[in-house]
Amino acid sequence: xxxxxxxxxxxxxxxxxxxxxxxILIIKHMxxxxxxxxxxxxxxxxxxxxxxxxxxxxxxxxxIPADGMFLKEIADMDDSIDVVxxxxxxxxxxxxxxxxxxxxxxxxxxxxxxxxxxxRKYDMAVVEGIGGLLVPLDRxxxxxDLIKHFGLPIVIVSRPGLGTINHTLLTVNYAIKEGINxxxxxxxYSQPPENTLAEKTNSRVLQQISPVPLLGIFPYLEDLQKDTxxxxxxxxxxxxxxxxxxxx
Numbered sequence: 160x161x162x163x164x165x166x167x168x169x170x171x172x173x174x175x176x177x178x179x180x181x182x183i184l185i186i187k188h189m190x191x192x193x194x195x196x197x198x199x200x201x202x203x204x205x206x207x208x209x210x211x212x213x214x215x216x217x218x219x220x221x222x223i224p225a226d227g228m229f230l231k232e233i234a235d236m237d238d239s240i241d242v243v244x245x246x247x248x249x250x251x252x253x254x255x256x257x258x259x260x261x262x263x264x265x266x267x268x269x270x271x272x273x274x275x276x277x278x279r280k281y282d283m284a285v286v287e288g289i290g291g292l293l294v295p296l297d298r299x300x301x302x303x304d305l306i307k308h309f310g311l312p313i314v315i316v317s318r319p320g321l322g323t324i325n326h327t328l329l330t331v332n333y334a335i336k337e338g339i340n341x342x343x344x345x346x347x348y349s350q351p352p353e354n355t356l357a358e359k360t361n362s363r364v365l366q367q368i369s370p371v372p373l374l375g376i377f378p379y380l381e382d383l384q385k386d387t388x389x390x391x392x393x394x395x396x397x398x399x400x401x402x403x404x405x406x407x
Contacts, residue, residue: 174349195230202251
């Protein structure tokens with residue numbers, strides 16, 4: 160039985176977080192208990208927290224994961240952010256180089272345990288990856304390997320502009336080659352439309368030649384309030400295909 164979706168991208172900065180939030184809201188709308196998860200986040204902001212330890216007060220530095228906090232709020236979760244985003248780094252890099260610079264190894268087992276804990280509580284999980292399929296989490300472990308372990312179908316988020324056909328098909332075909340179930344593609348306007356010829360034709364071309372369905376074209380949103388995201392998701396995503404992945 161499918162227990163959710165893994166959201167990956169053709170590249171970084173394609174708007175995976177907003178699409179993950181949209182899918183969370185759609186699944187909630189369909190009556191399932193759903194959680195969000197961002198297993199690893201880099202580029203986290205530092206926050207100094209003064210805590211009482213024994214007889215003294217000391218500063219404890221926290222790393223705040225913006226994407227993880229967004230998904231936690233969208234899903235109305237009361238879980239600790241340490242479960243939603245168990246691995247956090249300050250440097251805005253792929254996890255492997257960030258971990259080397261900061262001297263903190265990526266604890267894959269911690270991620271797996273957090274995922275298992277969430278699925279004991281929720282019907283489904285929407286997991287947002289970091290970058291694309293071959294972003295390294297460790298020297299010999301990639302986002303692709305985490306997807307295989309979770310066993311979730313993937314949703315590929317792509318850009319609408321020039322170059323996206325190649326990037327999207329590379330991602331789709333490599334995932335299929337690796338035995339991953341690709342639920343479909345969502346073309347996302349993470350930036351305002353430029354109204355180029357490529358933007359006007361790319362979705363139609365992908366519908367004609369992609370081996371997996373186009374789940375929708377998600378519009379650029381000026382505000383990211385829950386109601387705004389949910390309205391856009393209901394209007395622009397293929398709800399029937401998404402519903403087919405939900406528990407009976």
